[in-house]
Amino acid sequence: MKGNSTVTLDIRGLSKRFGGIVVADGLNLQIGKGEIVGLIGPNGAGKTSLFNLVTGFVPADAGEISIDGQRIDGLPPHQRARIGVARTWQNARIFQSLSVFDNLLIGARDYPGESVFNNAFRRRELAEQREKSMAQAEIVLARVRLDHKADAFASDLSFGQQKLLAIGRALMNNGPCLLLDEPMAGVAGHIYETIGDVIRSEAAAGTAVCLVEHNVGFVRELCHRGVFMFTGKIMADGPVDELLKDQRLTELYFGAKADKRAAAELEVTA
Ligand SMILES: Nc1ncnc2c1ncn2[C@@H]1O[C@H](COP(=O)(O)OP(=O)(O)O)[C@@H](O)[C@H]1O
Numbered sequence: 001m002k003g004n005s006t007v008t009l010d011i012r013g014l015s016k017r018f019g020g021i022v023v024a025d026g027l028n029l030q031i032g033k034g035e036i037v038g039l040i041g042p043n044g045a046g047k048t049s050l051f052n053l054v055t056g057f058v059p060a061d062a063g064e065i066s067i068d069g070q071r072i073d074g075l076p077p078h079q080r081a082r083i084g085v086a087r088t089w090q091n092a093r094i095f096q097s098l099s100v101f102d103n104l105l106i107g108a109r110d111y112p113g114e115s116v117f118n119n120a121f122r123r124r125e126l127a128e129q130r131e132k133s134m135a136q137a138e139i140v141l142a143r144v145r146l147d148h149k150a151d152a153f154a155s156d157l158s159f160g161q162q163k164l165l166a167i168g169r170a171l172m173n174n175g176p177c178l179l180l181d182e183p184m185a186g187v188a189g190h191i192y193e194t195i196g197d198v199i200r201s202e203a204a205a206g207t208a209v210c211l212v213e214h215n216v217g218f219v220r221e222l223c224h225r226g227v228f229m230f231t232g233k234i235m236a237d238g239p240v241d242e243l244l245k246d247q248r249l250t251e252l253y254f255g256a257k258a259d260k261r262a263a264a265e266l267e268v269t270a
């Protein structure tokens with residue numbers, strides 16, 4: 001991260017293992033306000049797991065995670081979402097039988113869910129929240145350029161439009177930190193351009209963005225910084241072009257010499 005920028009997402013000493021598989025091995029990572037960081041690395045490196053750990057879907061074994069100086073490790077996922085951590089999933093996970101608009105409403109930061117208590121005692125508050133969420137959904141619809149599809153079933157969208165909808169749902173959070181898991185996978189043409197524009201304008205508005213992506217061209221165009229992960233470790237952290245030029249990282253990525261010795265040589269102590 002640039003020395004003088006404000007840290008939004010601050011990860012320190014984050015560790016997690018599943019049996020013998022280490023997915024986070026004392027990770028340190030800072031992402032600044034308005035920064036777009038590309039998380040790259042081969043399949044199984046622990047990229048999705050990192051998002052699961054930050055969002056709280058998977059509990060960490062050790063480490064600290066803060067958003068704008070506020071500790072979030074230890075909080076359940078919905079509280080982290082309320083503080084402003086939003087994510088998309090590697091597979092879009094949208095609700096096919098709901099409309100585009102309703103899919104967005106579900107992503108609202110304060111989405112209340114259904115409960116007898118809510119219905120009985122918080123009617124007015126919930127109505128206000130719903131108004132706010134609907135206004136936000138209108139803004140997001142325009143931002144992801146799906147306004148003409150608001151009432152369509154999600155199942156009627158093209159694959160690329162579904163990816164946009166998934167990003168839109170994360171934007172409903174309107175929080176300081178956005179995690180995108182392979183937002184471009186399988187997408188081409190004008191939707192590719194739109195996704196790039198959406199991410200750029202989110203960052204320009206001050207959101208800290210971390211995205212996992214195998215499309216190297218996209219990472220190079222979009223990201224201010226690259227982070228290379230392998231076996232739960234950050235092997236390199238710096239300008240994307242430098243990472244892409246690094247022969248040793250390329251070998252790890254494509255598995256040519258992906259042995260433990262090569263990994264040890266590469267490790268950077270953050
Ligand atoms: N909930 C889980 N239980 C057991 N193993 C898991 C779980 N989640 C991920 N893993 C394993 O952790 C490793 C890293 O997975 P993942 O974070 O999905 O990698 P990436 O996104 O970089 O491809 C893989 O070997 C995967 O099988």
Ligand SMILES: [Mg+2]
Pocket residue numbers: 047048049090
């Ligand atoms: Mg993954």
